[in-house]
Amino acid sequence: MNRMPIGQYIPGDSLIHHLDARVKLIAFILLISTIILTDSVPGYCSLMVLTAGLLFVSKVKLKTALGFIQSLFLFLMVIFVMNTLFFDSAQPICSWWIFHISLGGMAQGANVVLRVIFLMIFSSVLMATTAPMEAAFALKSLLRPLQYIRIPTEDLAIMISVAVQFIPVLMEETEMIRKAQTARGAKFESARLREKAASVMPLVIPIFLGAFRRADELSLAMEARGYRGGKNRTQNKQKPLRKQDILALLTAAAVCFIQAYAF
């Protein structure tokens, strides 16, 4: 009965769906860096072509990829206006007190907004084609190099695994608590600020008690079995990358290189 949330994942069988999640995460990071380096019209045109290609290969619908626009519209407007008003430019169109409206500011605003839009499109494609479980797993292995700067990545990896396993359990328990309190007449809302906090206590406190009770039981069991920390744990075997994964990684790197140097 454990239902793991799947976020924006849309099961499918495109080329991108079948790639190793580690590769997708690295490619995503590479693509973000190219977005940040882009700030010219031809640069954005080429990003657009890239996006079209990616949507085609991943079979993600444009509507899905742009699904974020509605919720981020206001945010994007704010970014644009802030840049327009505050950007320090040599030739403002008009100035008043601390506000300077200038073409340079508008260009800067458009630049930032476009970057956010491309970032969101690429992340939509990533999330639509990668099951969250796999992404979390990939995250663990990508953290591993951090052990060379003395970060206990084994411990982190264990915490991530345990956290992921707890998600569906805690979701179910939360739902049960919400229903039980609702049946007793609880309303989780109130107009006044202080009462707002009080109104969610019947929900939030039992959720934390339940979560910590489970954590307590699990840690006792782990200690009883002699677990002391990440060090003495055998490492998870990692799947080696396949040919198509390496090919995809090289493609992403090449694209970034061209994008960064050509535009």
Place this chain on the structure above:
Amino acid sequence: MTNVKKSIFTAVCMALCVVLPMAFHSVQNAGSIFLPIHIPVLLCGLLCGWSFGLACGIIGPVLSSLFTGMPPIAYLPSMLVELAAYGLITGIIMSNVHTKRIYADLYISLIGAMLAGRVVAGIAKALIFSPGHITMAAWVTSYFVTSLPGIIIQIVLIPSIVFALERAKLIPVRYPQISRNQ
């Protein structure tokens, strides 16, 4: 608490970074006022110390993005910086300030962390979204003002959670002698 226990507590706090916002989403559209994802991170720092709080502040929001799509990736960097600061600073203050009054310890840690976290989040936003020195101040102030109700709610909510956990004997009591004398 042993390190194993702290690790597992941190793991459930990471999981709650995913689950709590979903719970709030279903009861009311007040996620933006309650900032539910802040609660487990602050609590993790308070109870497990700075290193665990920091881990929770970084991993928690990433897991939430992956599993629920919230926060959207565009918000993730500034939120990550903010939450990492929360986990780190609550942990540092809580383990260094001992006023003999748990309320005072909690309030000092929470308020210190929330103020500092919001400043760094504001700076991060300004750096990411609009370079320019005046915008920096604008982002920081706007972020401060809009999230003030959240601060107040968390100051009421989080100590209550800590006391409930103490009463349920899930975490050690901070000042056992004092509470026995009461």
Place this chain on the structure above:
Amino acid sequence: MPVELDQVSYTYAPGTVFEAAALDRVTVSIEDGEFVGIMGHTGCGKSTMIQLIAGLLVPSSGKVLLDGCDINDGGYRRGELRKRVGIVFQYPEYQLFESTVEKDVAFGLKHLALNSAEVRSRVAWALETVGLNYGEICRESSLGLSGGEKRKVAIAGVLAMKPQILILDEPIAGLDPVARDSFMQLLDRLHNGGTTIIIVSHNADILGDFTRRILVLNKGSLVMDGAVKDVFSDVAQMEALNLDVSRPRKIAHLLGQRGVAIPQDIVRYEELLTALTHLKKSGGLP
């Protein structure tokens, strides 16, 4: 105040990959003061059905009527529903959160227009009803109590609302036999006081001992509905559904198969004993 389900269907998460049809056109009516058991294999929709009755889920199609009124009608007052229908989930102790037992039991009462003396007397009544001493326990922290006491406090929190219909979702799973028995005695007392009781359980012996009527669900459909002895008399169908009948019934069934002329409407141990004594006297036992 009868409860009626009229062609009620429920589907979880429609339109997503988690879509699950949990209940399919269930029609049933439960009269005032009944003591009804609900049985069925795990995942057959028992919890879904009782949450629909309690108004915690809204049917995908069909109607839930309380006293003839559709509880999901826009005009129906939620507060009224909460007051009339109480629901106890499997681990009710997990819903405790207040600093004292008294506050936890009184939580639901805040929403009823009661003065503080009335609240106190309700809390005291509820705690005494579940077998706790009000004076001793009311100032204690509910979170520091033992597991059994916590559960009692949580149930008191539901009883304090004096619901006319009390619904329980597998409340005795995980209890030891003594606790289980005293819990069922409590339900029996409430039932004798006029409360309608609807209980979900896998324990056929307990249902046989205490309930009068049993509903059997299978894959979201209501497949059997009748007096306990009638439902249990069809051992073959119950076995086909992977469900137990009460053990005395099972014994009678096995004896019957061996040619012993024992009545086949036996549900409880006393009935079995009487029948066997009778048989022995009349020389019917080999």
